Amino acid sequence: MNAGVRAACADDLPAIDAFIPAFLEPPYKRGRFLRALRDGKVVVAIDEGSVTGFMWVNEFFGHTFVNVLAVAPRQRRRGHAGTLLAHAERNALTDRVFTSTNASNAAMHAVLKRYGWKRCGEVGDLDLGDPEIVYVKYPS
Numbered sequence: 001m002n003a004g005v006r007a008a009c010a011d012d013l014p015a016i017d018a019f020i021p022a023f024l025e026p027p028y029k030r031g032r033f034l035r036a037l038r039d040g041k042v043v044v045a046i047d048e049g050s051v052t053g054f055m056w057v058n059e060f061f062g063h064t065f066v067n068v069l070a071v072a073p074r075q076r077r078r079g080h081a082g083t084l085l086a087h088a089e090r091n092a093l094t095d096r097v098f099t100s101t102n103a104s105n106a107a108m109h110a111v112l113k114r115y116g117w118k119r120c121g122e123v124g125d126l127d128l129g130d131p132e133i134v135y136v137k138y139p140s
């Protein structure tokens with residue numbers, strides 16, 4: 001298989017670190033990410049043997065929640081985010097999947113619209129002046 005999604009492992013870290021979002025860099029968050037990777041909560045998108053993106057999934061009120069999704073800059077606009085989100089949908093704990101992103105993240109809002117996610121809420125007081133917009137999708 002040339003392209004697909006598989007569980008991430010420690011060997012993938014150098015590739016992931018090349019495009020990991022800056023908000024995961026502080027030591028506390030880095031530690032949480034490494035634990036999630038060890039616990040099988042992180043998957044990578046692979047294309048021609050290379051890591052093109054990753055997704056960290058956890059639980060939100062008993063439902064699957066896409067916590068972080070990122071694609072390497074040179075690999076963007078090739079559907080890798082869609083491949084990763086489809087993986088979350090296929091492996092959902094329940095009949096729905098949640099995710100969220102800052103109001104300012106136009107690319108992520110476009111992605112979620114493109115793949116049929118529905119806005120379902122907003123959380124303030126996280127990043128000041130840039131609320132977190134919550135989305136849901138019910139995979140059919």
Ligand SMILES: CC(C)(COP(=O)(O)OP(=O)(O)OC[C@H]1O[C@@H](n2cnc3c(N)ncnc32)[C@H](O)[C@@H]1OP(=O)(O)O)[C@@H](O)C(=O)NCCC(=O)NCCS
Nearest residue numbers: 068069070071076077078079080081082107108110111114
């Ligand atoms: C957001 C992100 C994950 C998208 O990954 P991607 O693999 O490029 O997304 P896809 O190729 O699946 O995009 C699907 C569709 O979403 C829309 N889209 C994606 N990026 C877009 C952008 N920058 N501007 C406008 N629309 C965009 C388009 O409709 C696109 O389809 P098209 O390329 O045929 O026009 C990527 O830009 C990224 O890693 N950003 C930095 C990390 C981040 O902000 N993550 C989200 C919050 S954790």
